[in-house]
Amino acid sequence: MERSSLVVRWLPGADRLARAHRAAGQQLDHVCAVHWGSILLASDGFPVDAETLALRAGTVVPQGAMHGSTPFGAGSRRDYRLPIPVATRSEESGTSVQGLLDCVAEVSGGARTLVPLWTAWSGERVVEVLRLCREHPAWGAVPLANVQTGRLWGWRLPLGEALAWLAGTDVEAPAPDWEVGHFVTIAGTLEGPARFFLVVRDSYPSFGWDGHHLQPPEAMGAALRRDDGREGGVALYVAASDQADVERAAKEAGFLIGGWNNGTPWHEDHNEGGTSR
Numbered sequence: 001m002e003r004s005s006l007v008v009r010w011l012p013g014a015d016r017l018a019r020a021h022r023a024a025g026q027q028l029d030h031v032c033a034v035h036w037g038s039i040l041l042a043s044d045g046f047p048v049d050a051e052t053l054a055l056r057a058g059t060v061v062p063q064g065a066m067h068g069s070t071p072f073g074a075g076s077r078r079d080y081r082l083p084i085p086v087a088t089r090s091e092e093s094g095t096s097v098q099g100l101l102d103c104v105a106e107v108s109g110g111a112r113t114l115v116p117l118w119t120a121w122s123g124e125r126v127v128e129v130l131r132l133c134r135e136h137p138a139w140g141a142v143p144l145a146n147v148q149t150g151r152l153w154g155w156r157l158p159l160g161e162a163l164a165w166l167a168g169t170d171v172e173a174p175a176p177d178w179e180v181g182h183f184v185t186i187a188g189t190l191e192g193p194a195r196f197f198l199v200v201r202d203s204y205p206s207f208g209w210d211g212h213h214l215q216p217p218e219a220m221g222a223a224l225r226r227d228d229g230r231e232g233g234v235a236l237y238v239a240a241s242d243q244a245d246v247e248r249a250a251k252e253a254g255f256l257i258g259g260w261n262n263g264t265p266w267h268e269d270h271n272e273g274g275t276s277r
Contacts, residue, residue: 006166008199010188011130012137013237017043017185017201021211024050027203028077029069030061031084032183033095035203036144037104040237046108051082056106057099058266062090071149071178073206094181096266097146097233097259105240114144114235115246117255121225121232123218126198128253129234130189132246139246142237143186146262147223148230150179155213162214166192173219177207181230181262190214231260 020042027035027050034053041048053059061078062069063086070076087093101114119125133141154174161171188199197214205211215223224232238246247257 005193007191008188009191010199011133011141011143011186013133013140013142014187016140017142017187019043021201024203026074026077026205028080030093031059031095032203033057033097033100033146034059034103036183036185037100037107040142040144041104041107041112044108044112046112048107049081051080051084053103053107054084054095055082056103057095058085059095059099060085060087060093060264062087062093069180071204071207074204092264094262094264096264097235097262098266099264101235101259104237108240110240112237113240113243114237115243115250116233116235116257116259117250118231118233118258118260119255121221123216123221125255126186126217126220126224126234128255129236130186130198132249132253133236136245136249139236139238139242141246144235144237145184145186145220145224146232146234146260147182147184147220148179148226148228148232149182149223150176150228151219151223151226152176152215153219155208157214162197163192165216166190166195166197168194181226181232186220186234187212230263232262233260 020039024039031050031054034057035050037053038048038050061084104114129143154177157174165171185201186198187201190197190199198220200213200215202211207213226232
């Protein structure tokens with residue numbers, strides 16, 4: 001394969017996120033949703049730390065460390081500065097989609113929003129999300145994906161196999177790095193002669209290249225589908241002034257607009273000190 005046959009194509013909203021992503025470093029345990037919320041908001045001039053967002057979003061964390069809650073090679077981080085509520089049931093820890101949507105709108109003073117997309121997820125539908133972002137560059141949309149990591153490829157894909165896959169040769173998928181509900185952003189694509197990988201930004205810098213790893217669209221589709229009794233989805237981070245246009249275009253592309261059930265309960269009284277989120 002000639003070197004010139006490989007092309008990286010960033011999504012329109014990817015560049016402005018890069019600096020905030022680097023500055024944020026590794027996420028605290030169990031707060032990936034609000035970790036990303038803080039990065040998204042910081043990239044648009046709304047500085048807020050993940051723990052403050054966690055309290056606003058109704059995030060809850062499990063009591064004590066949970067086996068497998070961090071990927072191999074990344075140490076646990078439970079050095080919370082603020083008193084994040086503890087879940088009564090460990091499997092309900094994390095952040096609800098509605099809680100994340102609400103706190104992003106609140107902290108930005110209504111200037112920014114997350115438009116939640118839902119569909120019968122597949123590789124083709126993931127590609128449709130990329131098409132929406134690229135055909136409307138003025139949105140500067142950032143796709144925030146809520147996935148089951150056990151359906152993704154592990155990031156330790158040998159270079160030779162990555163090049164072979166891009167050229168159209170099937171290879172054995174690396175075993176997943178862990179198996180949890182998680183949030184990542186899609187930054188762009190690495191395109192070869194026959195196929196392309198998604199370039200995924202993760203909240204663990206130890207993954208791939210400074211937190212970037214490669215995923216086939218089909219693997220991302222499976223991770224969004226989850227098949228674990230919970231739901232996944234993609235939320236497009238955009239200016240609130242573009243929300244109506246985003247929703248119209250997404251509906252025309254066959255997406256439903258609305259949150260999904262990622263297993264974390266949401267109660268509007270979360271700010272009163274309970275363990276709901």
